[in-house]
Amino acid sequence: MSAAPESPAASDEAGDEAGGQAGGEAARRGFGLGFTAVCGGMLLANLASGISSVAFPWLATSVTDNAMLISGVAMLLELPWLLASLPAGVFIDRADQRWILVLTHLFRVLVAGGIALSVATGATTLVLLYAAAFLIGSATVLNENTSQVVVPKLVPAPLLERANGYLVMTDTVGGLFLGPWLGGLLLGASLTLPFLVEGGLFALAAALMCLVVLAPRERERRRRTMRSEMAEGLRYFWQHPLLRPLGLFLGLLNLSSAIALSTQVLFAQTVLGLEAAQFGLLFLAGGVGSMLGAWFTSTLEKKAGSRRILLISLAGNAVTSLAIGVASNAIVVACAIAGGGLFSTVWNVLTVSYRQRIVPEELLGRVNSIYRLLAWGPLPLGSLLGGALVTASQAVLGKETGLRTPLFLAALIAGTLCVVAALKLRDGIWSPDYRAGRED
Template sequence: MREPAPEVSTAGTVVTAGPAGPPPAGPAAGTPHTATGTKDPVPATDAPPAAGHQPPAGAVRPAPRRTDRLGTGFWALFAAMFVANLGSGITTVAFPWLAADLTRDPLLLAGVGVAAELPWLLFSLPAGVLVDRYEHRRLISSTHLGRALVVGLLAVVLFADVASIWVVYLVAFTIGALTVLNENATQTILPRIVRPSQLNRANSNLVLADTTGGVFLGPAIGGLLLTVAVTLPFAVDAALYLLAAGLILLVTASARKAAPATGAATAPPVGTALGPVPAAGATAGAAEATATTEATPGTDPAAAPAGRSLRTEMAQGARYFWNHHVLRQLGIFLGLLNLASAIILGTQVLFAQEILNLNAAQYGVLFAVGAVGAAAGAGLAPMLESRLGARRVLLLTLFGNSAVSLTIGFTSSALLVAFALTVGAGLAVVWNVVTISYRQRIVPEHMLGRVNSIYRLLAWGPLSAGSLIGGLVVKLGEPLLGRESALRAPLFLSGALTAVLICYALIRLRDGIWSRDRNAVYGPDDPTSEEEDGMAEDQLTDERPGGTAAPPAPAFGGTGGADRPVLKTLISVNVLIAVAGLVMIGLEEGLTPAAAIWDGVSPLHLATEMNGPAVDRGEVWRLVSSMFVHYGLAHLVANMVMLGLAGWKLEPLLGSRRFLELYLLSGLGAGIATYLFTHDALTAGASGANFGVFAALLLVCLKLRRRSVLAIVLLAFGVVTTFAIPGMAIAAHIAGLLVGTVVAAGYALPTGDRRDRLQVAVPVGTLVVLLLVAVVALLL
């Protein structure tokens, strides 16, 4: 059971944020075709060179010192969240699977979700007071230790073979209670670790950690562990919680601000500009440098005045929240939205088992595939809010939530469900980043724990009721509708309720974060900007006189690429070829939904896909052309989304020419490997080339000391789906990965006088080797 608290959930999968919190590829099973789905370190000193000094030819221009680093305190929190959510993700699959082994009653099965979510109704308000009173790090670490103990005891009970559904209820309730405190404290400490202008980016990173561990790797690993022993996922989860508790000890945070001596804080009147509330401490760097620790509970300046009761402080927080019109609106609205989504949660494991016909490992993969969408959402959220504004972004996520639920309700295809969950996960993560950052900016620090608790009470409280409603809908609907229709009914009900909420938002919600005027969201000094939160992390820049930045320049001496022309061209070519193929299918035999989405094979495919016997007859162009054709729109979209995510970062760093060379060489290597090792298979797809791009992105990020989380997520996703989804061309993926690594090493690793020569020699040499291998294979 995965426990990080969701701000908004979508399509039956709880998506979390901050924290936070499921793309298929390839043709449909059973077809004969398979998818190949396939700055140098910154100097230690910023002192200018001596007069007359010129850098050696080919040297990389040093990047100016960045003042927007998130700091080691934040990255320690990031690591702890990733580890804890990895363990929670493992039990996301293990808990419902265990419950389904113990009972097939949909109402009893939904009770597991009720037990897990009930603590949010019972303990949210007291938890907020505790978070405002006591040391945040100690609370976070203690709750990790508590969850480790509880999950470890469950592993012992399972090993002794004395488990029952009631034991599962008790464990779920206890973990839920500890999570209430853990998640509140984790969100509340963040403004003390980073500056207000960094909150969007920091929350995006935390969402990415949650997504990578809890949505992608965790469920996939959990499904595999279940195939070994039912006890194993829970034992691993307990160990990971212990590690997370240790990592929290490395978090450094600035001292807490003292609460007002008298009087309850009140919300500003509606209509005033709500400027950002500065975090305690000037910068993350200052907090890191001084390593200021929190005061002990007895001397904490932010602690409640002596004699103030728990009830009094709860009432103070409730008054602040209720008097703040926008927060009250947003909390109630989110509660109703999560109620609609939770209707799906209680019986989703039965839907996966009985309608999608998934086993435990496949059920884990179903959760995992949405990580690409969630990672994209985490990365794009600051930019989307900057470009579109908060209102449009939130409305976009609502439309997506409703569409995902209805799509899943109408299908029996696991691949289509995975695709829908990918879209829904990305949109839900965007909602989380925008709304969490909004709260952290506008709420005074000494009230943030209590306001978070009230907000989460409204957001999480309905989840237990939603799970119960979903179980009742299935149980009562089965005699009238039949088992399959009854299992689909919660999805249709969820989609319909979300559609009603969309209408309400369009008509009634116009203040604060819902305003069309962004000055009414954060105030005229809006701290969210692409310049501050985006480009500085991804690209080298040149400093101009007067402090302005020149256009981004590639690393390693390259030129061009800032506008990403090669990436846009590659995606356009793939899309145009796919559309041409669908038109041919429609003209020849009529276009069915299955052909359009999953397994369409047109005359264009027959002439260009990888076909070993056809290559033997002299059709050698297939070694290259196969990387540009796809079997259906789902296959195309999955590959293009992953290429877009990686290429958007990589092309500006390598330059357009090098990026094109890397892509084509990786794709050629994948084609040759397919010819050698799966000679008789009919394959196509860009993922062999994609693997080369993923490997290059990781190597370049490591070389430049940039964030490599996206590259790791994409590579891990590719590896898992390669071995988990039938029909994937494993040889093509491995070959693309190896070729991409070699070519990227030739671009990024050489230094000094050898750089220019090696940057030409390595790709040329790689091409020669690949052609020699192809010639030898053809002759033999």
């Protein structure tokens, strides 16, 4: 592959000495109240979203035992990432961003409260669950994209990498691990309780947004159309020889993850024999792995290099899925999920830092939305594929083997990506001497 255009990175290196003094001053000032509020709000909201990821499918099992229909709930939670990411970016640029954060949190309070009421009154239907999942997912897209946009306005430039590291950890630990664990714990007590707690967490997150103060923005008189600006970002991304494979790799990894996770609740019930609270503990193990990844990524990169760490991350994802697929012991599965959390976080920290270095500032918002579209867009498709794969394979191979099949497919996808990366990608962040995690 040809070398990537990295003029922003070169500029970064030229300014290292000059920026050191400013970086030290920024570090002494800290992140400030605004960023602390955004980060705290994201933690609360991601905890709530994590509860949703467990509570919605589990509640669906009380309505139907059809794997395809249950996987539809997970699909609709993620479908807005595919449908709304690019239009949301345009809306965020034109509206009051603090109010977007407040209102999207409050909107999710109403939806979660409505589901809690339906459970308490015995009025829950699959159609209602589908609608609520889609509405919560839509608000989440708008909220999380806005959070990424406001962070550079709240954090001094020398602290952006560290701030983004905290946000990656918050997203992963809260949304993928602690939230699902809490959801499982709450489900063990009551079907209504998870949705009540979820609504309360969103309400607290909305209150924290009142502490965020953003400088007034000048309303730009747009002379270019939305289509032309989107096209410019798409061209930059697609023509870049390293961003493109990074985005496509992440999309395929998330596709494989969604395939495996869409029917994991049935895997836990049937193969592992877990109750709701025990099911949530599996995700807590993943949170431990994710925190370790967030803390040690920089050290690992400096010792082994970005290319080797990225390849290990891809291989680790394959091994994790394979280990879960062949296991029948919950402790083994918990250890594998912890490893998956570590590998996923390492990948995210390294690749996000690289993207921030090499994309020009005037294109970063659009390129970032494209990247998130590729990252999250495949999730609903993966959820549907996972449900269809289990349904089809159960008819031929039996119930237990059918539930293991999506995990074997996920392992195959990650393993294939590792081989492709090892053979084909050697420039930029894939170069053995690229220092993606260096301290300026």
